[in-house]
Amino acid sequence: MLQGKSFLKEIDFSQEELLHLIHSAEKFKQMKKGKVVHRYLEGLNIALIFEKASTRTRAAFTVAGQDLGMQVTYLGQGEIQLGKKESVEDTARVLGSMFDGIEYRGFKQEEVETLAEVSGVPVWNGLTDQWHPTQMLADFLTIKEHFGDLTNRTLTYIGDGRNNVANSLLVTGAILGVNVTIIAPKALQPEPEIVQLASQHNHGAIITITDDVAEIKGTDVIYTDVWLSMGETVDFKERIDQLMPYQVNDDLLALAANPNLIVLHCLPAFHDIKTEIGQELYDKYGYTELEITDSVFQKYAPLIFQEAENRMHTIKAVLYETLKNH
Structure with missing residues (x-):
């Protein structure tokens, strides 16, 4: 085949x-x-x-x-x-x-x-x-392993909605019939051609693009990624300020209001300052955590590293x- x-x-x-x-x-x-x-x-x-x-x-x-x-x-x-x-x-x-x-x-x-x-x-x-694309197979295998199947699942990506992971999640979810919500600031939402591609290959998935964090409610999977992609040159302080309201933290999990919720991250993750870059960002801006807090990361670490192994x-x-x- x-x-x-x-x-x-x-x-x-x-x-x-x-x-x-x-x-x-x-x-x-x-x-x-x-x-x-x-x-x-x-x-x-x-x-x-x-x-x-x-x-x-x-x-x-x-x-x-x-x-x-x-x-x-x-x-x-x-x-x-x-x-x-x-x-x-x-x-x-x-x-x-x-x-x-x-x-x-x-x-x-x-x-x-x-x-x-x-x-x-x-x-x-x-x-x-x-x-x-190879990241997607690991992600959806992990979701299938955890829930037993992919039927009627909703995945919500939150953060920079224009990067390769967001693009791939949107299109792969559509192909597999998994509902995908992208929550990102309006300036960082997927390009129209990516949304159109997802629509063209959609097998019954509900696709939602929004800047409203409240749309997280009821989701099965919260997925996030680093706020600055490799090779991208931007004002990092400006990007942090833009995306801090979209951090995956305890308040966001409470807003999701799903006791069976899981959190995934494709790694590496800036959840502490135990890296050179993490320490540098802390020294410059005073942040110890960026796209995901350490408490949330550690809570879902077994699944996140299962995702990595996959x-x-x-x-x-x-x-x-x-x-x-x-």
Whole structure:
């Protein structure tokens, strides 16, 4: 069904295909937990191109590939000529002749699209400025694991509604028929073309875009992300002031008024000052917490780190389903 296909953005796969990947990830997770060897792709080679720093995506692709028996080659920023001394097209031809699949994590969606078009092998989007499709599989697997199914669920994303995670949640939720609400200041709401794309691929989901925090009421899932995306240059103090009313805190949870509520975060999260950036922000502006308070983060930490682990299982499903019978 998915053999030979690339995964560049959520609409590349149908509802049936996305659900199949989630189901496949569940099976791989059981095998991993049971220490059942599953080197189904022995002899294949994949390349991981990283123009942006990464913890979960790099670790997930590396372990997933190795578990499946593949050789995994990491190509970090500054280690290849991509887009600098060699065009993306020429790089794609070279890598496509040597590797059976390519992961790309970078800035421009056009570059991952070009890699897929020219390389002749499956290409997987590990994150671009516009989309984050592999994160979505982990998110919706986590929701399914917690609630038992995705039927009649409502996910509410709150914060910067224009970033790649918000875009992907909106479109993936629509494809899967999960209600999605985006709560963000009017200046930080999804672009009209993203909302239109979600509408075009909607399977019965209720889509809501608002700046009213009260719309959180009754939601099953609260989802947030960092307030400044990688590579974005803005006045951080201005962004903090703009988004502080949208912080995920105890008051927001009370407003949701759902005893079965869960909170998810794709990480990293600024919930304390135990990082260089967190300490720097505290020294400059006096904030110890940004998009999510530490008390809320710790309360839902088991699910948030389950969500992080699920990156590996879902990416393994993508690798296997697109490369099997190679």
